Amino acid sequence: MAEDIFRLIQRSALYYKRLMTKFLERFDITFAQYQVLSIVKWHQPLTAKEILAYLDTDKATLSGILSRLEKRDLVIRSEDKKDRRLMYVQLSKTALALIEAIEGKTATLNEDLLKNVKNRERKNFVSTFEKIIETQNERLSALKKNTTEETNK
Amino acid sequence: MAEDIFRLIQRSALYYKRLMTKFLERFDITFAQYQVLSIVKWHQPLTAKEILAYLDTDKATLSGILSRLEKRDLVIRSEDKKDRRLMYVQLSKTALALIEAIEGKTATLNEDLLKNVKNRERKNFVSTFEKIIETQNERLSALKKNTTEETNK
DNA sequence: TGTATAATGTTTGTGTACAACCTATGACCG
DNA sequence: CGGTCATAGGTTGTACACAAACATTATACA
Numbered sequence: 001m002a003e004d005i006f007r008l009i010q011r012s013a014l015y016y017k018r019l020m021t022k023f024l025e026r027f028d029i030t031f032a033q034y035q036v037l038s039i040v041k042w043h044q045p046l047t048a049k050e051i052l053a054y055l056d057t058d059k060a061t062l063s064g065i066l067s068r069l070e071k072r073d074l075v076i077r078s079e080d081k082k083d084r085r086l087m088y089v090q091l092s093k094t095a096l097a098l099i100e101a102i103e104g105k106t107a108t109l110n111e112d113l114l115k116n117v118k119n120r121e122r123k124n125f126v127s128t129f130e131k132i133i134e135t136q137n138e139r140l141s142a143l144k145k146n147t148t149e150e151t152n153k
Numbered sequence: 154m155a156e157d158i159f160r161l162i163q164r165s166a167l168y169y170k171r172l173m174t175k176f177l178e179r180f181d182i183t184f185a186q187y188q189v190l191s192i193v194k195w196h197q198p199l200t201a202k203e204i205l206a207y208l209d210t211d212k213a214t215l216s217g218i219l220s221r222l223e224k225r226d227l228v229i230r231s232e233d234k235k236d237r238r239l240m241y242v243q244l245s246k247t248a249l250a251l252i253e254a255i256e257g258k259t260a261t262l263n264e265d266l267l268k269n270v271k272n273r274e275r276k277n278f279v280s281t282f283e284k285i286i287e288t289q290n291e292r293l294s295a296l297k298k299n300t301t302e303e304t305n306k
Numbered sequence: 307t308g309t310a311t312a313a314t315g316t317t318t319g320t321g322t323a324c325a326a327c328c329t330a331t332g333a334c335c336g
Numbered sequence: 337c338g339g340t341c342a343t344a345g346g347t348t349g350t351a352c353a354c355a356a357a358c359a360t361t362a363t364a365c366a
Contacts, residue, residue, distance in 0.1 A: 002263035002264045002267045003260065003263050004279070005263075005267065005278070005279060006169050006266070008279065008282045008283070008286065009165050009166050011209065012162050012166075012282065012285060013163045013165075013166035013167075014166075015286065015289040015293060016163065016289065017353090018293060018353095019289065019292055019296075021353095030320095030321065030322080031322095032321080032322060033321090047344080047345095048344070048345060048346095049344065049345085056164065056167070058323060059344080060323080060345095060347080061321095061324070063345070063347085064321080064322075064323095064346095083331075083332065083343095083344085084331060085332070085343065085345070086344065087344075087345065087346095106156070107155070107156065110158075110159060112292075113155070113159070113288050113289060113292065114155045114285065114288075115288065116284045116285075116287075116288060117281055117285060121281055122154075122281075124274075124278075125277075125278060125282075126158060128270055128275075128277070129158075129165065130161070131269045132266065132267065132269075132270060133161065135265075135269060136168040136169065136172065136266060139172055139265075140172060143172075167323090170323090171324090183350095184352095185351080185352065186351095201315065202313090202315085210353075210354095211352095211353060211354050211355090212314080212315065213315090213317080213355080213356095214351095214352060215315095216316055217351080217352075218351085220316090221351080236314085237314095237361060237362090238313065238315070238360070238361050240314080240315065308365100309364100309365090309366090310365090311364075311365100312361105312362080312363070313360100313361085313362075313363090314359105314360085314361080315358100316357105316358080316359080317356100317358070317359095318355100318356085318357080319354105319357105320353105320354090321352105321353085322351105322352080323350100323351085324349105324350090325349090325350090326347100326349090327347080327348080327349105328348095329344100329345085329346080329347095330343100330344090330345090330346100331342105331344085332342085332343075333340100333341080333342075333343090334340085334341080335338100335340090336339090
């Protein structure tokens with residue numbers, strides 16, 4: 001029974017990714033690239049670390065995405081002059097125009113996917129989801145603690 | 154607002170995958186491999202196409218997973234003698250024992266993740282989720298239809 | 307019977323997820 | 337200072353998601 005719920009979550013996430021990928025195809029960017037670009041747009045300039053905090057992904061993954069975006073002149077990476085470990089990321093003009101052209105349309109798309117779920121139901125859904133994610137988070141951070149404790153021995 | 158809901162879905166799916174991956178590490182299989190093995194266990198023998206229907210994934214992906222499982226002697230692939238396009242997949246004895254050792258534990262793990270969500274709340278949650286997935290499915294199959302129509306021109 | 311078409315799987319190439327390792331820089335502390 | 341440690345980020349290797357192209361076999365149908 002519990003497994004069924006996680007199957008639903010996985011399936012819905014997979015379908016959503018497929019839909020967004022198809023939608024973004026015409027703009028020639030991937031879903032992950034879009035997510036990075038739209039976060040950078042909102043909070044420019046951002047360091048890689050800050051992007052990671054928003055997206056909750058891995059630095060190795062992000063590094064690859066940024067490289068591809070930079071190769072296509074969609075982002076600009078530049079060092080901080082005081083702390084030269086930091087890399088600031090900014091959108092190019094092309095990317096800014098691209099993201100602005102996309103954003104409204106994705107909002108419509110998302111709203112359409114939820115057309116059968118009205119306000120109160122949405123709130124209940126979100127509230128349950130937050131409980132689940134909180135527990136997941138507890139379990140995940142417990143795992144991280146264990147591994148760091150072991151390396152400290 | 155709608156976007157927030159899909160962010161929750163994606164995040165939860167990601168966390169679940171991370172948790173399962175960590176849990177399965179000690180058995181030296183990946184989450185995707187575990188999913189394939191447990192489906193094959195329930196309905197042996199299965200053709201690749203049938204596994205695809207259960208898992209809703211891609212045939213290219215499955216082909217790779219099965220190759221890796223076969224290399225490690227966890228599954229056995231054999232041709233159908235009547236229709237030689239079909240590949241039947243079966244578990245090896247090792248794999249059968251492995252999956253049986255794992256299954257009970259994952260059930261406990263899943264139940265734990267939902268410990269803060271009681272019966273009625275679960276039902277509401279599932280019912281909302283089913284609506285969302287149904288809409289996603291409609292949009293996805295609309296996309297498929299369009300592409301096949303285009304190729305027919 | 308022969309030929310076009312469809313169905314089943316594999317292969318190849320790109321992008322992503324993530325662990326493990328590496329580099330370079332900054333911070334702390336004697 | 338100088339040495340140790342932590343931090344920011346990149347690199348490498350494995351596995352997965354998926355499109356596109358391919359090989360093989362089955363089926364339909366003229």
